[in-house]
Amino acid sequence: MNDKPTSLNAEGISEPFASENVPLEEWSKGTRYGTKFRYLSGFGGANHVGVALEELAPGKESNMNHYHMLEEEQAFILEGEMTLRLGDKTYLMKAGDHVCFPAGQKVGHSFYNHSDTPCRFIMIGEKNPNEVVVYPETGRVGVRLLSEGYDKAATMEYWQGADTEQKPRN
Template identity: 35%
Template sequence: MPLVNEADLDWTDVADEKMRVRRKQLGEAAGSDQLGCSLYELPPGEASWPYHYHTANEEALYVLTGTGMLRLDGETQPLRAGDYAALPADESGGHKVINDSEGPLRYLVVSTMNEPDVTVYPDSGKVGVFVGAPPGGRDERSHHGYYRVEDAVDYWDGE
């Protein structure tokens, strides 16, 4: 497994109409198979992915620099350098990072890389399904999609 230095890795910009964040996939660059680790930089006024939790992958967050807010298990708490949060693979690990400061917020996210995984988005009533590669992984997936929980059908529908 190679030793990597984050300064040698390029940032990947993750941006759409709802969020903007920069990411360096340290775990992947080091050849990690079962453990993911990404360095994130969240600009002022931005928020990370929608509030969600995983059902198969535990995550942890460690703040390197800056300040912000963490919505964790439905409650909002201040974040500052040195803070660490465990994000279990269940509803109690529900999370979203918000940078409400005037400077960038840099943090590490470490996670198991199990698949299949289902992510649950309580605010929007959706679930995400990841088969073939876990969330954050770059391998090809045999199935990946987002579905509204309210659209659930009976097991025998369509048979």
């Protein structure tokens, strides 16, 4: 049984809800990364599409620069401004701006709040259980299905480690 609050009624039907009724969650790592968010889709009982109302504080980066192999993400800026890091380029994002990160677009993305006020935005993404996420700056490859991360530099050839001369076992 889920003991987190949701918008599901006694019959399991997802009812409308106000975003301020969704618990505010927060995470941070060191002084560089961190955000506050309300996981709207989880509160509403959604399983396939993730929607979060996020707030990025001044001087914080939203996450490590990354791209998705199977999932698409989108962001819509509600208030404030921040910098989008997209590969080697940066873009000023302000209220009313929207950006899409198509699945398989091999260009890392992350947000950095360069301003002196919080930036609020909606983040939308798929929740593919087989997702693979690549982090170009660190070489990490995350495999959601396995709940593991790997070093992209530690690659293997297909036949590496296989005994190609031994007879098959009966």
